[in-house]
Amino acid sequence: MAGEVARREEAHNFYRAANRGWHDRARVPPDASACSPYHDMRRRTLSHLRQLLDSLPVQPASTGIGKLRSFWSAAHDEAAIDAAGLSPLAPLLAACELFATDRAAALGRLHGAFGVCAFFSLSVAKDAHADVLRLRLQPAGLTLLSSTPYLHAEHGATRLAYVEAVGAALSLLGLGGEEAQAGGAAVLRIETALAAAERTAWRRAAPSGVWQLCCRRPAAPHTRRRATLPAAAGGVFTLAELSARFPGLDWRRYLALCGAPSTEAVVLVESCAALAAACRLMQADGGALRYYLLWCAVCATAEHLPAQLAELHFSLLGRTLAGQRRQPARWECAVRWAEEAMGALLGELYVQRHLSSSTLSCAHALVGRILQEQELLLRRVPWLEEGTRRRALVKLGQLRVEVGMWQSGADYAALDVRAADHLGNVLRARAWSHARRMRMVGRRAAVWCCADLVPTTVNAAYYAQINTVVIPAAMLQPPLLDPSAEDVYNLAGLGTVVGHEITHAFDGDGRRYDEHGCVSDWWTAADAAEFERRLVDVVDQSSSYAIHGQLLDGNLVADEVLADFGGVKLAFAALRAAGGEQRAASFPRPARRFLQPIVDLIARYSGVQSGVSVEQQFFLAYARQCREEPSPKKMWDRINVDSHGPSEFRVNAPLANMPAFYHAFGIQPGNGMWRHPNSRFDVW
Structure with a gap:
């Protein structure tokens, strides 16, 4: 009886079906508040940076390398x-x-x-x-x-x-x-x-202009729609x-x-x-x-x-x-x-050693495909009037995507770093950074691009004020990107991340900024009203999800749900454009070890008894790269404070609104993942 109950639970929750074995084994490290693929990427990046810092060559104390070496030594x-x-x-x-x-x-x-x-x-x-x-x-x-x-x-x-x-x-x-x-x-x-x-x-209602893959916002009062x-x-x-x-x-x-x-x-x-x-x-x-x-x-x-x-x-x-x-x-x-003190220089060293040309080329090609799918989507959206559509395409055409590393303009010549003075070094680095910010006042915004990210950051962001997406070098690693992997693996990983950030350019807040990053009402009244109506559907559906018995705040998570949905939709469209949905395939070598064990679970309700289609691989890989085992305190934070919501919600909510997911796994009425076509949201 217990086994039958377990099977029904798996059939009604795609995220749990895809990750149940991992969650059973996952243990939050004592020095962390959660474990996830992103935490693994960060730990790998930290290890690489430690090796870099330990092996810095001896150079004059006045050089950037010399200052970084002195800072590292004093910190220890x-x-x-x-x-x-x-x-x-x-x-x-x-x-x-x-x-x-x-x-x-x-x-x-x-x-x-x-x-x-x-x-x-x-x-x-x-x-x-x-x-x-x-x-x-x-x-x-x-x-x-x-x-x-x-x-x-x-x-x-x-x-x-x-x-x-x-x-x-x-x-x-x-x-x-x-x-x-x-x-x-x-x-x-x-x-x-x-x-x-x-x-x-x-x-x-107050646009902030910056969206990050893992950012936070304060919790909002639970109202059906926003008010200022x-x-x-x-x-x-x-x-x-x-x-x-x-x-x-x-x-x-x-x-x-x-x-x-x-x-x-x-x-x-x-x-x-x-x-x-x-x-x-x-x-x-x-x-x-x-x-x-x-x-x-x-x-x-x-x-x-x-x-x-x-x-x-x-x-x-x-x-x-x-x-x-x-x-x-x-x-x-x-x-x-x-x-924090010398991130631009440290990021440059990291890129030189750990970002190969093949990885960077793979990432740029993937970004180009996602941008192409976003353009096709904007051209095909049936409810947009031509005036709004033209402006949306102009904004997309001028959207920049910085991949790996970008021009920071950081010059450490004036930074004073001293041996055996750790707190002094930290405070002087803060003062140097503050003075640099003050010198930027009155200059063009492009010179201050992505100031809060460095190449070693495991995160991504869309900056509406400069209409720019930033994908740091540390994001260009498995499980998000592997040049040797099959296409489906990278699209389900980095492809969905890139699509997520691009979608932020057209979400509830991002749509208020024009192609130059200025707050501008470039929508027709009819299109603005229709967008808001569709976004209310996202809020309402999100508010119906309960995690650990607690309903989510749809107002808090709406824009991130929309970005998750857009990311999966765009990446899957890129897969289809390459003909990926028409063939079955074995798992790519890097993904085989974690995808193959869960095929039997999915087969219980998908009807697939042998072989796994590329469509199924895509959704399974997406569910796995989103998984997270948080501490109880971190889970409370995910439910009540984090605008992204818990990982289970970030997988199930977008997929429950994608017809391609229903087709891939044979989702039927009565399954927990099923939503009536009239109750599915589709903003873009």
Whole structure:
């Protein structure tokens, strides 16, 4: 009886049928919050980077290689770090103490010189209506990463642990026991107020302009469709307007101390509500603000300090928030720090050693095929009027895809790296990066392309502000891409990733940007209304999915579901264009070991008893590359906070709307994967 039940469960859940054996064996590593093919790719990349850094040749300390070698050595010198104690924190603590008498100077130093994002952060972003980079003020200052742990009742234990961690850190800075615990409670109150403002400010209607394969967004209220609150929206302000709207800080002086160009008279504010809340808090009780700033300084540097503070920091963010059981190895942390400090140079070295010309050529050819299928799709969409169709094709024609490596413009000549001064190196790298951003203000946006990705990043992104997709070199490896594999393997892997990012150019937010990356209403009224109607179908269907007994928020995941659907649809269309659906084939050698064992499971309801068609291989390979075994805390995050949703949803939701999937596996009414044709969504 149990066996019959198991077979029925497999027949009703394609993701589970394709990955059941793997999930039964999967164990989350103690230093991670999940295991998946993407985590495996990251670990492989880290190992390659470690080998690169260990084998750096001896060069003068003034060269890029010499600086990278010194940074790597200092990051491993735990004896020097322990011997220095908390003394490297002195400049940061002095800036915190300065806040009581000079807010502008204190925040200018914390934000500009030390990379401590208290209250808000200062960065650069493209102007929504012109090809120029502007100063941007963003919500920041939340240690627990999102508003959810501060505001949800079920996170009470997390908040208690947070207060204890802050109190322990303040004690290490010399505060007495009672004062330190009071400081912990004060910090929680301040960050809760910031979280409430940030939560209010976030609405899907406000385009953010950046979509990543594994990015996060704050959870939105569960409404059937999005709505915007004018008070929560962002805006563009002159310095005079900024000072009038957000009193409590000498903005002109603050920006000057941050190194912003004196000629720049316009500032972008991402969330007026969040910035207003931050300014109100800055004028509140001075003692509480002191505790908050001290904690921000510690939190921004703890992993670079002696073991006691580093462990305290990990216990909060790693164990409590992410469910990790132990810290990653020191060398893994050091690799990450080197990426953050000198990622462009390290990425260049990685590409030289680990990205072959055949792999790059294979990737470029695959990208070209996906772009061609997107063009055909736009030409064939029956509900688009010709005016909108022409503009969509123009946007696609000007969309750039950066593959492997791109021109970063990074010049490390001014970066000061010293032996046996790890925290100093980290802080100087942050200051160097901040100064570089400030120098970009007023220049064309293209010079700041993909600033938050480096070639060694295991992720991909679409940047609407410059109409560009970025596929880093570290993504060009199995299971996503293997030049020696059959076509179906690479299309189900990297092909779906490329299609996912291209689809973001035409999703609910991406469609608001034109071919130049400017916010523009280039749709006819009828087409805009029809798109929104179809997107409501995506929201409604997504809201019907329950993972671990909890319904998903369709508003939160709608654009990512649409991108997943588009990615699979485009990659499968490229497979068909090559005649892949007309023949059966053995599995490609790299895929055979993980696809063949699950054929028997699928055959129970597909009717396929011998041989597997290329169509079936495609869907099976896609289901496998999406699989993930998360920790319980990470699963909660996937369901409630992550705009992508859990892996099971990312496989089953797109496929349940694809007629080709029904044909490939003989899905019939009564199967769990079955949806009536009238209830399937099809935006593009």
